[in-house]
Amino acid sequence: MKRNLWIGIVLVGLNAAVALLTLVWLPYGPAEMAGGRLSPPSWAHPAGTDRLGRDYLTQVMIGARIAMTVGIGATLLGGLIGTTLGVLAAFARRGLDDALAATLDILIAFPTLLLAMLVVAASDGASLWTAILAIGLAMSAIIARLVRILTKRVLTQDYITAARCSGLGWGRITFAHILPNIFPTILVALALQFGLAVIAEASLSYLGLGTPPPNASWGQLLQQAQSTVFRAPMGVIAPGLALVSLVLGINFLADGLRDLIDSDGEALTPDEDLELGVKGPLP
Amino acid sequence: MHFVPKLALALGAALAPFAGPALAETDPSAIIRIGSLYEPQNLDNTAGAGQGINEAFNDNVYEALFRLNDDGSVVPVLAADHTVSEDGLTHTFTLQDGVTFHSGDPLTAADVKYSIERVLAEGSKSSRKSSLAPIAGIETPDDKTVVITLKSRSISLPYNLSYVWIVNDAATDITATEDGTGPYVLDGWKRGSAISLKAFDGYWGEKPKNSGATISYFTEAAALDNALLTDALDLVTTIQSPDALAQFEDPSRFTISEGNSTVKEIMAYNDRVAPFDNVQVRKALARGIDKAKLLEAIWGDRGMVLGSFVPPTDPWYEDLTGVDAYDPESAKALLAEAGYPDGFTFTLDTPNYDPHPITAEFIKAELAKIGVTVNINIITANEWYTKVYQAKDFQATLQEHVNHRDVVFYGNPDFYWGYNNADVTRLIAEAEEVATEEEHTAKLREANRIIAEEAASNWFFLYPQIVVSAANVTGYPVNGLNSQFFLRGIEKSK
Numbered sequence: 190m191k192r193n194l195w196i197g198i199v200l201v202g203l204n205a206a207v208a209l210l211t212l213v214w215l216p217y218g219p220a221e222m223a224g225g226r227l228s229p230p231s232w233a234h235p236a237g238t239d240r241l242g243r244d245y246l247t248q249v250m251i252g253a254r255i256a257m258t259v260g261i262g263a264t265l266l267g268g269l270i271g272t273t274l275g276v277l278a279a280f281a282r283r284g285l286d287d288a289l290a291a292t293l294d295i296l297i298a299f300p301t302l303l304l305a306m307l308v309v310a311a312s313d314g315a316s317l318w319t320a321i322l323a324i325g326l327a328m329s330a331i332i333a334r335l336v337r338i339l340t341k342r343v344l345t346q347d348y349i350t351a352a353r354c355s356g357l358g359w360g361r362i363t364f365a366h367i368l369p370n371i372f373p374t375i376l377v378a379l380a381l382q383f384g385l386a387v388i389a390e391a392s393l394s395y396l397g398l399g400t401p402p403p404n405a406s407w408g409q410l411l412q413q414a415q416s417t418v419f420r421a422p423m424g425v426i427a428p429g430l431a432l433v434s435l436v437l438g439i440n441f442l443a444d445g446l447r448d449l450i451d452s453d454g455e456a457l458t459p460d461e462d463l464e465l466g467v468k469g470p471l472p
Numbered sequence: 473m474h475f476v477p478k479l480a481l482a483l484g485a486a487l488a489p490f491a492g493p494a495l496a497e498t499d500p501s502a503i504i505r506i507g508s509l510y511e512p513q514n515l516d517n518t519a520g521a522g523q524g525i526n527e528a529f530n531d532n533v534y535e536a537l538f539r540l541n542d543d544g545s546v547v548p549v550l551a552a553d554h555t556v557s558e559d560g561l562t563h564t565f566t567l568q569d570g571v572t573f574h575s576g577d578p579l580t581a582a583d584v585k586y587s588i589e590r591v592l593a594e595g596s597k598s599s600r601k602s603s604l605a606p607i608a609g610i611e612t613p614d615d616k617t618v619v620i621t622l623k624s625r626s627i628s629l630p631y632n633l634s635y636v637w638i639v640n641d642a643a644t645d646i647t648a649t650e651d652g653t654g655p656y657v658l659d660g661w662k663r664g665s666a667i668s669l670k671a672f673d674g675y676w677g678e679k680p681k682n683s684g685a686t687i688s689y690f691t692e693a694a695a696l697d698n699a700l701l702t703d704a705l706d707l708v709t710t711i712q713s714p715d716a717l718a719q720f721e722d723p724s725r726f727t728i729s730e731g732n733s734t735v736k737e738i739m740a741y742n743d744r745v746a747p748f749d750n751v752q753v754r755k756a757l758a759r760g761i762d763k764a765k766l767l768e769a770i771w772g773d774r775g776m777v778l779g780s781f782v783p784p785t786d787p788w789y790e791d792l793t794g795v796d797a798y799d800p801e802s803a804k805a806l807l808a809e810a811g812y813p814d815g816f817t818f819t820l821d822t823p824n825y826d827p828h829p830i831t832a833e834f835i836k837a838e839l840a841k842i843g844v845t846v847n848i849n850i851i852t853a854n855e856w857y858t859k860v861y862q863a864k865d866f867q868a869t870l871q872e873h874v875n876h877r878d879v880v881f882y883g884n885p886d887f888y889w890g891y892n893n894a895d896v897t898r899l900i901a902e903a904e905e906v907a908t909e910e911e912h913t914a915k916l917r918e919a920n921r922i923i924a925e926e927a928a929s930n931w932f933f934l935y936p937q938i939v940v941s942a943a944n945v946t947g948y949p950v951n952g953l954n955s956q957f958f959l960r961g962i963e964k965s966k
Contacts, residue, residue, distance in 0.1 A: 220837040226769055227715070240769040241834055314819075314849040397824030397850035403833045416826050420715035 194445025200438025204431070208254040217244040219251055220403050227421040236427040240417060248405035249427045255406045256435055259320050259390040259399075264383045266325030267332050272375065274329065275336025276363060279344060290337065296330035301389055305398045320399045324386045335378050339371040373450040380443035384436045391432055407432045502964035503670075504685040504945065507696045507705040509712075510955070511689035514647040515661065517637060518590055520597040521647075523955040527709060528667050528687050530956040533574075534637035534652035537565060537584065538630045540876070542731075542949040542958065544785035546631050550579065550638055550653065560625040560907055565618045571676040573640040574650065574657045581612035586641035588620075588633075600635040603628065606904075625905035627912040631877070635954070655680045655960050665689060669959070680960035681947060700726075700940060706964060707941035707948060709957055713826075714772040720940045730774055731950030733937035734783050734876045737770075737831065739820070739930040741868045744890035747818075748868065752810035754927035758796035760803035760842040766834050767933040770827045774936040780924040781879050783934050785953055787909070788879070788916035792924040803842045815843025821860055821869040824850045828870045831932070861888045872935070876954050879916060882923050891928040895919075 217223045224238035231237075236245035278289040305323035309315045343349065343366070352362050391408030393399040400406045407428040414424030510524035517525050531539055537551040548554060553566035571579035588610055591598045606626040611619040620629070640651040650658045655677065656669035670684035688705065690696040693712045699705045701719055711717060711728075720726040739757075741748035748754060763777045776784075779792030807815060822832040829850065836846040851859065860866045883900025885892035896919045903915035937952050947961040 220833070220840070222837065226772065240830060241837075242769070314851075397829070397852070401848045401850055402822075402829050403836060403848070409829070413826070413830055416713040417715040419718050 191445060191448070193441045193448060197438050197440070197442025197445050200434050201442055204253050204435045204438065205257060207250050208257040211250050211254045215247050215250060217247045219243075219247060219405065221247075227417060227424075229421070230423055237421055237423045239413065239421070239424060245410075245424055245427050248410055249407070249431050251405050252407040252410060252428055253431060253435070255317065255400055255404060256387045256390060256432070258317065259324065260383045260387045260435075260439075262317075262321035263324035263328055263386040263390075264379050266321060267328030267382060267386075268375070268379050270325070270329035271332025272336050272368075274333035276340050276367065278333065278337040279340035280359065286337075290334070293330050293334045293337075296327075297334065299327070299330075301327040302393070302396070302398070305393050309398055315393075315398050315401055317400045317404075320390050320393050323393070323398075324389045327389075328382050328386060331382065332375070332378060336371065336375065339374055340367055343367050343370050373446075377443050377447045377450065380439055380446060384439035384443070387432065387436055387439070497966055498681065498963040499966045500681060500683065502682045503668075504682050504959065504962050504964060505704070505706045506685055506687045506957070506959075507690060507699050507708040508687055508957075509690055509693060509696060509710065511664070512667075515650055515658070516645075516647045517635075518593070518596040518598045519647050524689075526955040527952075527957045528669075529637070529650070529652070529654075530954070530958075531654060532656045532669060532685075532957075532959045533650050533654045533658060534639065535654050536634050536636050536638060538634040540631065540634040540954055540956065542951045542953060542956075544787065544876075544951075544953060546634055548630075550584075551630075554630065560627075560905075561622045563620045563622070563629060565620070567616050567618070568676060569616075571653050572674050573653055574672055574674075575640060575642070576674070577640050577642060577651075579638065579653055580615045581618045582615075583641045584618045584638055585610045585612050587638045588636055590639065591636050598635070600632055603632045604636075625907070627904055627906055627909065628877075656684065659684065678960075681963045682959070685959050685962070700942070703942070705942075706945045707939065707962075709939060709952065711938040711940055714770075714774055714936075714938075717938070717940070723943065725943055727941050727943055727945070729939045729941075729948075729950045731937040731939070731952065732776070732783055732785050733935045733951065734785060734874060734878075734953060735935035735937075736778060736781060736783065736873045737827065737870070737932045737935065738778075738781070738873060739835065739868055739870055739932065740889040741929060742864065742866050742890055743892065743928060744864075745867060747810070747812060747816055750810050751926050752806045753812065753816075754930070755796050756803040756806035756810065756842065757839065757844065758927045758930050759799045759806070760844070761835060761838045761930065761932070762798045763793075763932050764798070766831060769834060770830065771933070771936060774938065776934045776936075778931040778934050780920050781873070781882065781929065781931055782920050785951060786877055786879065786916075787913045788920055790917055790920065792921065795924045796927055800842050807842060807844070812843075815845065817845040817847065818867045819847045819849050821849050821851050821856065821866045823856050823870065824852055828872075831870055864888050864890065879920055879923070882928055883919070889929060891923070893922060893926065893928075896922050 220243065222242040223244055224234050224242045226240055226242055228234055228238040234244050234246065236249060238244055278286055281289060301323060304327055305320065308319045308323040312319050349362060349366060352366055390399055390406065394406035394408035395412045399408060402409060410428040411425060414421065418425050508524065508527060510522065510527055512521040512525035512528060514521045515525060535549050537549065538546050539549045540546055550568050550571060551565045552568045555564045567579060567581065567584065573579065590596065591601060592604055592607065606622045606624050608621045608623045613619060638653060639646060643651040655672055655675045657672045659668040659670040661667045666686055666688045668684065668686045671680050693716065696708055697716050697719060700708050717728060720728055741754060743749060767775050767777055777793055779795055782789045807813065820832055820835065822828045832848045836848060839846050860869045880900050881887050882891050883897045885897060899915050899919040903912050906912050906915060937950065939948060939950060941948065944965040945962065947963045949956065949958050
């Protein structure tokens with residue numbers, strides 16, 4: 190069944206396309222007070238306007254760009270750090286490995302919100318980059334734990350012993366055998382984490398720990414529209430729908446990818462399944 | 473100046489409930505069901521109970537020597553007579569006759585002395601402690617007479633005493649119980665849920681127009697509004713957003729009243745640091761922001777634009793919106809004169825809750841038009857307190873100032889905004905030591921005018937105080953000054 194994959198590709202593709210479009214075109218300027226206070230949806234403003242008369246559709250479109258940027262940035266960061274740590278832990282000696290595994294468990298239990306506040310406190314203030322850093326760091330622990338288990342499993346395989354016997358160094362073995370073998374599973378995990386990163390970004394900017402205004406992140410739009418939800422429900426519905434479409438799309442995509450891998454005969458163990466979906470970088 | 477008629481309207485609305493519209497027969501046995509968002513932490517206003525205790529208890533359970541009325545006037549309550557010596561340093565109060573506490577003890581001068589000392593005590597967390605600092609000593613020559621001697625004249629003494637509950641000196645701990653002289657006694661307090669009050673049979677004054685009240689506490693404004701919609705409440709003390717009002721627009725079911733709060737949304741500069749130490753820069757920024765448009769964005773057609781820090785319920789109010797009216801062209805000219813022809817960049821520390829972020833975005837858009845770049849830095853309420861208020865480490869910040877009669881903050885050069893004008897400091901200090909209310913008002917008015925002329929801060933607007941009640945409920949206070957909510961006049965018709 191490739192239906193999941195296709196739904197995922199369409200939804201994520203749509204968000205990505207909107208994000209790219211905002212780089213060259215927007216219906217209105219981001220700070221342009223083009224309409225009246227809380228105008229209802231119309232042809233000029235399909236999602237209505239906010240209290241300052243700014244076009245909601247424009248803001249939701251900019252939100253897509255921010256969500257994609259944070260999603261991609263955090264996933265790259267988390268994937269890179271997580272994979273490196275995970276492989277190193279798998280190779281480490283017993284004592285060190287245990288220590289690393291325990292550290293990862295603690296890191297996973299550490300709330301992303303607190304981490305984000307630490308990152309913000311350590312820098313000049315909240316920004317796109319502090320959000321990416323906080324979410325990426327939180328995600329790296331989850332990826333590292335998964336990579337460690339997967340790598341350990343691969344290490345017990347006969348072909349690793351064979352490669353070892355033929356005189357290959359651990360570095361070569363890692364790049365030639367381990368990473369290609371665990372890559373599909375990591376990819377699925379990263380896809381799922383991407384979705385969770387988007388939600389995490391929305392939560393952080395809802396609390397003012399994400400992208401600072403006036404760059405409209407979906408979380409911030411939701412926060413600002415909260416007090417006017419009775420008068421202008423579109424202010425909550427539009428960013429909400431956008432957020433759902435992207436996260437749902439990514440989950441479909443991850444599911445589709447997993448089905449693809451499963452059909453290649455690399456079924457995951459129940460343990461690994463758990464690892465994949467058990468926790469995202471959310472408080 | 474569209475806000476002038478609105479003010480008149482607000483005052484009209486303020487009087488309307490007392491005029492008593494011809495309604496169906498009122499029910500003196502009614503228990504008024506009130507909804508609020510401000511549950512007190514405990515029942516003692518000197519023990520950090522929060523604003524909720526003023527709402528529930530001021531003038532309801534406890535009375536003071538004076539009362540701050542809903543229109544801002546101060547009238548005697550437990551003080552039947554008040555005389556001041558020639559030098560203004562000795563105040564003699566004669567107490568009302570026939571007043572008894574809820575426990576049955578009669579009110580004596582010793583209780584008054586005890587009550588004032590409670591506020592001044594070492595461990596007291598009363599916000600009024602510092603305003604009562606001029607008190608040198610309290611004597612009680614007889615049971616009906618209290619003599620307060622001062623270190624320096626204090627024209628605001630009666631006003632400040634309106635914050636001092638008169639408590640029975642036999643009551644030791646009042647954090648979970650009460651012993652006041654007010655028209656209501658505490659009937660029960662379910663923590664996290666409600667405070668119920670019932671009329672006190674032995675009350676010395678006129679009987680209240682209802683037989684009690686239940687104040688239910690909510691943590692969510694939406695839940696509070698729903699309770700009123702579904703007739704679980706008769707009245708809610710504050711509505712936080714104009715957009716929640718759409719639900720109550722049916723006049724056959726609900727009455728929406730708009731009064732003047734004392735909540736002022738302002739942008740405070742750090743007046744110590746460049747470029748905000750330059751008066752021309754501050755004036756330019758005042759002229760560069762369309763306050764009426766900002767107010768409309770946040771409160772629709774409610775609230776009022778401010779020209780200074782003083783709201784109309786302070787006696788020294790004056791309409792100063794014309795001093796630096798919206799005028800982007802002259803703002804640019806002022807900036808050029810001040811040496812910033814190409815504008816400048818500053819960071820605006822913005823608390824992370826409504827309406828500050830959207831206000832910050834509006835300011836950013838407005839000031840961009842006169843060449844000034846604003847970097848919005850979102851911070852939490854805690855950060856605001858430590859970084860801005862305590863460490864004074866900021867360029868500009870947004871804040872809502874809630875206190876009544878708080879223009880005196882500009883007389884303190886060490887205050888977080890660091891406004892330092894010798895004339896203002898002198899006028900505000902002198903104002904406290906004058907002999908008459910008129911002089912007091914005149915001095916503060918003069919100080920306020922200087923502060924406005926120098927655009928010490930950027931004052932945007934005054935929040936409206938919106939109370940919504942069921943249509944058959946009348947007689948409640950509409951301004952809610954100092955968070956007070958007087959219950960005795962509330963009537964509910966059958």
